[in-house]
Amino acid sequence: MTDDQQSLFSQDAVAQPQAHYVVGKVVATFFSSPDSFYKVLLVKVAEQNIDWHEDEIVVTGNFADIQEETTYRFTGRSVRHPKYGTQFQADNYQNETPTSRSGLIAYLSGSDFPGLGKRTAERIVDTLGEQAIDLILADPKVLKPIGLRAGVQQTLLDTLRVNNGLEQTIIGLNAYGFGSRLAASIYAKYQADTLSVIQENPYQLVTDIKGVGFKKADQIAAQLKIDPRSPERLKAALLTTINETCAQNGDTYTTAEPLLTATMQLLEQARHVQIDPQTLADQLIVLAKENKIVGDENRIYLQPVYEAEWRIAENLKRLTTAEQADVPSERAVERAIQHVAKASNLTYDDSQTQALKAAISAPVFLLTGGPGTGKTTIIRGLVALYAELHDVSLDVNQYHDEAFPILLAAPTGRAAKRMAETTDLPASTIHRLLGLTGREDGPEQPTKELDGGLLIIDEMSMVDTSLFQLLLQAVPNQMQVILVGDKDQLPSVGAGQVFHDLLASPALPQIELTRIYRQDGDSSIIPLAHAIKDGRLPADFTVNQSDRSFISCNANQVNHIVAQVVAKALKKGFTAEQVQILAPMYRGSAGIDQLNQTVQNIFNPLKTAKQKHLTYNGQDFRVGDKVLHLVNSPENNVFNGDIGQIVGIDLANDPHNEAKKDQLVIAFDQNEVTYQRSDWNRLTLAYSMSIHKSQGSQFKMVILPLVPQFSRMLQRNLLYTAVTRAEQMLILLGDPQSFERSVTNESVNRQTTLTKRLKQVFTDEVAPGERVERPTSQAANPPADDQVTTSNPATAPSPNSAGADLATSDGPADYRLTPAKAQSGQIDPMIGMDGVTPIDFMPRVAGA
Ligand SMILES: Nc1ncnc2c1ncn2[C@@H]1O[C@H](COP(=O)(O)OP(=O)(O)OP(=O)(O)O)[C@@H](O)[C@H]1O
Numbered sequence: 001m002t003d004d005q006q007s008l009f010s011q012d013a014v015a016q017p018q019a020h021y022v023v024g025k026v027v028a029t030f031f032s033s034p035d036s037f038y039k040v041l042l043v044k045v046a047e048q049n050i051d052w053h054e055d056e057i058v059v060t061g062n063f064a065d066i067q068e069e070t071t072y073r074f075t076g077r078s079v080r081h082p083k084y085g086t087q088f089q090a091d092n093y094q095n096e097t098p099t100s101r102s103g104l105i106a107y108l109s110g111s112d113f114p115g116l117g118k119r120t121a122e123r124i125v126d127t128l129g130e131q132a133i134d135l136i137l138a139d140p141k142v143l144k145p146i147g148l149r150a151g152v153q154q155t156l157l158d159t160l161r162v163n164n165g166l167e168q169t170i171i172g173l174n175a176y177g178f179g180s181r182l183a184a185s186i187y188a189k190y191q192a193d194t195l196s197v198i199q200e201n202p203y204q205l206v207t208d209i210k211g212v213g214f215k216k217a218d219q220i221a222a223q224l225k226i227d228p229r230s231p232e233r234l235k236a237a238l239l240t241t242i243n244e245t246c247a248q249n250g251d252t253y254t255t256a257e258p259l260l261t262a263t264m265q266l267l268e269q270a271r272h273v274q275i276d277p278q279t280l281a282d283q284l285i286v287l288a289k290e291n292k293i294v295g296d297e298n299r300i301y302l303q304p305v306y307e308a309e310w311r312i313a314e315n316l317k318r319l320t321t322a323e324q325a326d327v328p329s330e331r332a333v334e335r336a337i338q339h340v341a342k343a344s345n346l347t348y349d350d351s352q353t354q355a356l357k358a359a360i361s362a363p364v365f366l367l368t369g370g371p372g373t374g375k376t377t378i379i380r381g382l383v384a385l386y387a388e389l390h391d392v393s394l395d396v397n398q399y400h401d402e403a404f405p406i407l408l409a410a411p412t413g414r415a416a417k418r419m420a421e422t423t424d425l426p427a428s429t430i431h432r433l434l435g436l437t438g439r440e441d442g443p444e445q446p447t448k449e450l451d452g453g454l455l456i457i458d459e460m461s462m463v464d465t466s467l468f469q470l471l472l473q474a475v476p477n478q479m480q481v482i483l484v485g486d487k488d489q490l491p492s493v494g495a496g497q498v499f500h501d502l503l504a505s506p507a508l509p510q511i512e513l514t515r516i517y518r519q520d521g522d523s524s525i526i527p528l529a530h531a532i533k534d535g536r537l538p539a540d541f542t543v544n545q546s547d548r549s550f551i552s553c554n555a556n557q558v559n560h561i562v563a564q565v566v567a568k569a570l571k572k573g574f575t576a577e578q579v580q581i582l583a584p585m586y587r588g589s590a591g592i593d594q595l596n597q598t599v600q601n602i603f604n605p606l607k608t609a610k611q612k613h614l615t616y617n618g619q620d621f622r623v624g625d626k627v628l629h630l631v632n633s634p635e636n637n638v639f640n641g642d643i644g645q646i647v648g649i650d651l652a653n654d655p656h657n658e659a660k661k662d663q664l665v666i667a668f669d670q671n672e673v674t675y676q677r678s679d680w681n682r683l684t685l686a687y688s689m690s691i692h693k694s695q696g697s698q699f700k701m702v703i704l705p706l707v708p709q710f711s712r713m714l715q716r717n718l719l720y721t722a723v724t725r726a727e728q729m730l731i732l733l734g735d736p737q738s739f740e741r742s743v744t745n746e747s748v749n750r751q752t753t754l755t756k757r758l759k760q761v762f763t764d765e766v767a768p769g770e771r772v773e774r775p776t777s778q779a780a781n782p783p784a785d786d787q788v789t790t791s792n793p794a795t796a797p798s799p800n801s802a803g804a805d806l807a808t809s810d811g812p813a814d815y816r817l818t819p820a821k822a823q824s825g826q827i828d829p830m831i832g833m834d835g836v837t838p839i840d841f842m843p844r845v846a847g848a
Contacts, residue, residue, distance in 0.1 A: 206240060239292060366502055414696050614662065
């Protein structure tokens with residue numbers, strides 16, 4: 001096999017319009033993608049109707065378990081690769097089973113099908129024709145007139161499915177337009193049932209398969225002529241809308257009115273039908289009965305998120321009430337604080353001392369503070385205190401068989417790295433700590449139980465509801481938990497505002513550090529950050545300082561001015577890694593995309609035509625570029641917001657590229673990762689990035705443009721987060737009103753109920769253990785059909801009525817009811833729709 005032959009699997013070939021076939025034996029598999037069905041085969045041609053005069057041809061496409069030395073019929077088109085010539089791109093393929101009448105009869109009466117004689121085989125072919133196998137596989141009911149014995153029919157079906165099933169499935173998935181990666185995940189989930197699941201309810205994919213959205217499922221449903229008013233469609237649209245609304249706003253729940261309005265829009269626009277609001281509202285009740293959503297007062301949650309908030313509260317209660325071993329005496333703590341202060345040459349101020357004292361003795365403790373107030377100092381102090389009080393060594397090399405007793409973790413790789421540097425101890429991401437893959441999407445994920453005595457989490461404001469629930473679930477009773485963060489920063493990317501909500505709970509001991517230490521005489525960035533936090537801009541805001549400046553300009557001038565500032569920084573010796581442009585939005589002349597392009601050409605210009613680079617998603621990637629990772633990939637130890645550098649570009653058509661694939665090699669702080677083309681959507685240029693993505697990182701110089709075009713985003717916590725990313729230099733540009741507006745625009749709180757759950761659990765409104773031990777089988781039991789649909793919302797049995805039944809039985813009460821409510825048998829009239837019933841809702845939507 002030559003290099004050239006191996007390279008034929010490049011997909012950059014030019015398609016020709018003709019559809020043709022090639023029949024032949026597979027003699028070699030040149031390439032088989034490890035994570036999809038994509039393959040490149042060498043086929044010995046037996047028959048073809050393309051203009052081909054050689055014995056062998058290269059065939060590419062999505063194939064399941066192709067057997068070498070087996071003959072297949074490939075249908076598709078010949079394509080011409082600019083360098084490697086003609087190859088055959090198959091859309092469809094099948095094991096070359098006989099298609100002539102006599103061939104089919106011989107096949108069906110052969111040894112593959114015990115119990116089927118020649119006569120029966122003839123009857124099958126006479127009844128169903130030469131497409132008999134396809135027809136049987138598509139619908140076994142076609143065999144009914146043949147009158148086969150049940151056992152014989154089953155064997156026939158099983159063998160046909162084995163011989164043809166996987167291929168049919170892959171072909172079917174291709175026909176529905178799934179790329180090879182999605183096809184692989186779908187097949188991995190449903191196996192032999194893949195096509196029947198899709199045909200029965202394509203909307204199932206929306207909940208089961210990451211990457212399949214409502215619109216895709218809806219297209220398939222339209223293809224299958226599934227009723228656009230079918231309950232499955234309505235339910236999928238409702239779930240999608242709850243998910244998207246919550247994700248967009250960071251809320252943990254939504255309410256009926258916006259949910260129904262947005263769902264109606266989605267349903268009506270996608271397939272141009274009118275939907276009866278009453279029918280839609282009924283499906284909301286069905287979803288609750290199916291335990292996919294939960295209604296509580298006027299709130300509607302996705303079940304896992306609802307569960308996560310409760311479990312956070314319950315786990316915190318568990319930890320705060322668990323009996324503590326080895327609690328040091330107050331005197332011992334005071335003495336140890338004196339030793340630690342002396343050793344680190346510091347005099348802790350009152351609130352720092354209080355924080356140290358309280359944190360080292362409490363099972364759970366929260367520490368917040370703005371930049372330079374001493375959070376890291378306290379983390380370091382706590383580590384030293386713990387070591388002294390519990391007589392443990394801080395030399396990690398001394399721990400061979402037992403775990404190091406102090407666990408340090410943060411939500412991103414960068415924050416974890418900073419934590420490790422400032423403490424001189426190992427620190428990891430929370431995902432790593434828990435052994436999570438990053439694909440977890442519910443509270444039921446098994447995580448390993450943590451081992452140790454003290455857990456400190458930094459950058460807590462970035463931790464979302466779902467991750468925090470998984471973390472707490474893994475904390476054993478005796479482990480002390482200290483959560484450190486800056487409450488005024490942007491909340492997590494994922495749903496919730498966990499740190500904010502925890503701090504709002506009086507049940508959890510906490511301290512806010514307010515005294516600013518890192519002023520270094522002439523630093524003006526930290527005082528600026530504190531002023532912003534307090535809702536004002538300092539009087540000298542637009543006056544240039546030694547470490548900060550303000551350049552007034554309009555949106556169209558931003559790009560040009562940023563270019564000038566960056567060019568100057570480069571001249572002064574700043575590197576791309578040290579200079580970070582932050583902006584709130586991607587689009588527009590002052591947006592992230594435009595600025596990325598401009599700054600890339602300053603820090604990493606394309607110098608010669610020969611320089612390796614490639615274009616993807618409208619961006620030019622070059623060796624040396626600074627790139628941002630957009631999602632969590634714990635398998636590579638790379639996380640959302642991590643910054644790396646392109647250190648290698650391998651092009652498939654490069655004769656020296658042994659992998660024969662286009663790939664990018666990126667060096668991150670912690671490791672080097674190779675990205676195949678299918679993973680490039682995880683990357684973007686990082687010269688300029690969103691303020692949200694910059695959380696957890698700091699940079700020597702930050703350049704921050706704010707202009708009226710960003711008005712939708714301008715909020716106090718956004719500006720505060722951006723400004724606190726700057727370590728030494730801050731260049732602000734744009735119009736002063738936009739900055740003023742950000743400061744006065746108090747950050748809008750997200751819709752969450754964690755504080756409420758904490759109150760309920762800590763004040764024993766809900767008895768301890770009541771919810772956690774709730775038997776899931778009862779909750780998951782769908783009700784009888786007649787309980788589900790109702791034409792009169794006022795008398796509709798709500799999901800909570802099922803809860804009432806549970807509560808009155810001997811078993812634990814359903815958590816959706818307070819015990820008082822349950823006892824009185826009082827039920828809500830309509831799930832999540834206090835004051836909003838479908839009837840109220842109908843006229844507005846119908847436009848009546
Ligand atoms: N009690 C103290 N006396 C003297 N210096 C202190 C004291 N507390 C903190 N510092 C110093 O103030 C500076 C800022 O402290 P530290 O880095 O702990 O703050 P931080 O809140 O973690 O800041 P950031 O969030 O910006 O990283 C450090 O140089 C630290 O040594």
